[in-house]
Structures are given as C-alpha cells and as structure tokens.
Amino acid sequence: MKKNRLKKYFSNRNFTLGFIMVSILFLLMVVGFFYLPADPNKIDVLKELLPPSRENLLGTDQLGRDILSRVMVGSRISFFIGFCVVLCGGLLGCTLGGAAGYYGGKIDSIITKIIDTQMAFPGVLLALMLIAVFGNSVQNLILALSVMSVPRFARMSRSGFLKYRNSEFVKAAKVKGASDLRIMILHIFPNLLQELSVTATLSFSGAIMSEAGLSYLSLGIQPPTPSFGKMLSEAQNTILTAGWYVVIPAALITMLVLGFNLISDGLNEIYRH
C-alpha cells in the first residue's frame, strides 16, 4: 500500500520535478555538514574573482572565498529559516484559525478581524518594521517572517475547522465525552493535513524568498555568515567583470523557490482529483 502511495505522488510531473530540485539543494546542504571543499570564510586576496576551475568548482568571490563552500553553508540558513517559519507560523496560524473556525461567534469575528488587519499590512514592510524595532538577528527575522505567514495558515485552518465542526463524526466524538481540545487535535486536525501541506510548502518558498530579499537589503543575515540574498547583493558590483558570481546565488534561489512551488502545485493536483 505504501508503494502505491509513493507511486501516486511521483506520477505527478510537477511534484517530481519540484522534489528533484529541492532534493539537490537539500543534499548539497547535508553534504556541507560533513565535507566542505574549502573554508567558506577564508579570505584570500590573491584568488579574487576566479572563474570556475578544478580547484574552485564555482569560482571565488571578490574576497577570494570559495563560492561552492559558501553556497553549501548558505543553503543551511535558507532551509533553517523556511523550516522555522513554517513551524512557528503554522503553529500560531492553525491555533488561531482552529479556534476561530471551531468556536465561531465572537471568538471567530475577533480573530478574523485581527488576521484581516494583518493581511492589509504589506508583509515586507511589517518585517522591516519588526527588524528595525527589535534589532537585526536570525531570531527576529524568523519572528517577522512567521508573523507574515500566520494569515495564510489561519485562513486555511479556519475554513477547515468550520467545515468539520458540525460533521457527524465530530458530534459522535462529543457523544464520547471528548473535550474540545481532543476533538480539535485528534479528530479535526488530521483531516486538514492535505490542504495544510500545500499551504506549508508555499509558505516555505515564500519565507526563503523573503529572507533572500531582506538579506539583499542587508536586513537579514549579517556577514560573514553566507546567505543567498547576501551573496546576490555582493555579486551585483561585479556583474560585468564576473558574471558567473551573480548567476549562482540567483539560480539557486530560483531553483529552491520554484522547487517548493512545484511541489505545492503537485500536491494540490494530487489531492484535488
């Protein structure tokens, strides 16, 4: 039965394509934990902006650092932030949305209004504001991006809880004397996992993109820690002299974001039909 399920997922072209893209970068990151071709932060002025060669597979940057090593380390940040944002945003969003959908009435209208207000606020601006107020650090970046992703999860889970709260099996669970919390977590939530997995992958790619954007503006990850966005902003000065340098982080961001979007599209198609 398990084999069938895998087959169902991988017979979808979007999902397979996205999965391969994300897997390549994921593997690159995992390998980076055990082996790096060179020290990603070792500055060597003699090796400035070398094109790809046998020694530096993806060339070097303006300070002579090995780009491949920096990419391998930089992908950690992207995955880490994506994961944390989905976890925090998802947890908070599902809790809020779940409470709103399940209890309805006043609780629902209050939570919905808060979420709507948050949605009316431009996301990046909110993140900028949070970082400006609380300072520049990875935790604050995650906090800001999580807050941005809350509405998406909250709306999704609200509609799900709304759909199931009056269903017969929830009534049957009430008849068993199950508490509200138990019904919400054990009986309703598992039924929403499909829809939420689509939302989660979308959020993942959104978070990666926002992180790259903020780092590009020097508001996210601080040097010398490598990150895709930061590398992109460093590379733009040398765009004419060393074209490959700017292509690499840009291609990787695109690959990661596109990969997750394709997975999300694929999941959507798989669950729909």
Add this chain to the structure above:
Amino acid sequence: MNNTNKNVLKIDNLSICFDINGKKCHAIRDLNLTVNAGELVALVGESGCGKTLCASFSMGLGPQTASLEQGKILVNGQDMTQADDTAWNTIRGKDVSMIFQEPMTSLNPLMKVGRQIAENATNRGVSKAQAKEKALEMIRLAGLPDAHRIYECYPHQLSGGQRQRIMICLALINQPKLLIADEPTTALDVTIQAQVLEIIREMCTKTGTAVLIITHDLGVVSHLCDRTYVMYAGSIVESGPTAQIIQNPKHPYTRGLLACLPDISKKGQRLENIKHSVPPLEKRPEIGCIYANRCDECMDCCTQITPKRIVFGQREIACHKYTLDNLEE
C-alpha cells in the same frame, strides 16, 4: 442492579422554542418522557416533529439557536437542564451514549475504527491495552467476524452495516445507562436493518442499557420495544406499552400512522396517507390541538382548547375524543 426502578432519562414538561423573525416558535411543547433502567423505548413520529431535537437536548447537543423555555431534563437522576459542556462531558459516553442515523459520516475517516472504539474507553481512564481488549470484545459481540482485522480497518473499508455496528460498539463500550439511537437503521439496507436492531437489543440487554429508539417506522418499533411514545409536532400525543398501541391505537394520529404501513393484506389497494404534512414551526397554532387541521375526526373544540393528557392504566393520550369514562369501556 440495585436501582432498577430508577429513571435513566426523565424529560419533564420540556418546551423548546426557536426565534423566527422575532417570534417565538415552539419546536417542542410540554413534552414528558421517561425511560426506565434497562427498558427499550421508542419515540415515533413524522419528519420534522422534533424527535431528533429532543434527543439532541437529552445529550446536551442542542443547537445554539434553540432556547429552552421551560421544563427539566434529568439524566440518570441528575438535573442536566442548565449543565454546561464540562458537566455534560463527565456523563457523555459514560452514562449516556448515542448512535446516529448516518453511519457513513459518523466515524472519523482518518482513524482506525478500533482506535475510535477504544478511545471512548481510554477517555474514561481505562489503560490502552485494556481498552483494546474491550474494543475487540465489543466487535465480537456485535457479530463482526475477524475482530482483529476489523480493528485495524479504516471506516472507508467497511460497509454501512458494519460501520453502524462499529458505532454501536463505540456507544456501548462503557456500558452506559442509556443509549439514544437516532434512526439507527434509516440509512441502511433493508436486509440488514433487522440485524442491526437485533444487535442493539441483544447488546443492550447484556450491558443492562436502556435504549431510546427514535424512528418514523412503526414496523421497527412493534417487535422491539417495550413502550412507545407517539410524537406529533413537538408534543406526545399518545404513549403506552407497544403492544397496546399497535393493537388498539386511540389517537387519530397513531391510527393514521398505522394505516400508512404497508401490509400483505392490503395488497393491490392504494396505501393510506395522512392528508397535508407537519405544519412548519411558525404556522403551528398556540392553542388547540396541533393535529386538528389534518384530523378526520376534528371537532369544534379541537381548534379552541388544547387537549389535556389523560392517564389510564399504563397509557396516556391527549385528544378531545376521549375522556376517562369512554376509555375505560
């Protein structure tokens, strides 16, 4: 059991109304109903006459839009009229349980049925291993073969009849004092309706559970239940031992219902029906007999005076046609 004479469910002068465009409309009016320990009781009536509403209120699951105007609901001797969810949760599943009409949707599609049955026991502090043992035992009692396989099944792998049996197991695992079965066989194939009813009866006799069966089918009631309540538009019109009601119906409504049943002796004839249908909530008269507009034997007083309940023997009836004197003849 030491309290055999105790009522497990007593509904006393219950009135429930809905607010429709600012007007209070009674969905249930002055309803009296008792279920004694270990007894099988039927509540019979047409669609829309308030049977299910009555059952929901007996489980504390009444819709929020309905308001309780007067009366009392006593479950297992405990007054639950004003109880909140926390209070209900302590008796739901343990003392009272319920089976729904639609077995296809009343099980969680993502949880193994065995676990759903066992959950009801673990909710009450039984250990997981014991709960599983109990659940398997219940599955066997319900006449399902290969209990271990069924335990590991998801609802979509079972048929309607099997699922309804699972619901019965689920409801009875804690040996509740009262089981409310809301049209338990309506959604099932005719061929297994009788089986499922028989299982309800058998298992409840074993666990000493009293059953309130809600149905619109007098045929179901006739060979299963000890007592019957006939309900019309929110009120009980006639009640008493089932055999007496079937053989000697008094209220015109009960007679109408019985006449509607198909019978082999009526072969080739048109089936009887009762004219019109149950009036919608906002059109129900506040005084007089609610059945008057559909009654063939309607008299002048029927539309003006609300009939009182007359008690004679074990039966009760609310109709102007009868007085204590002409009933005893």
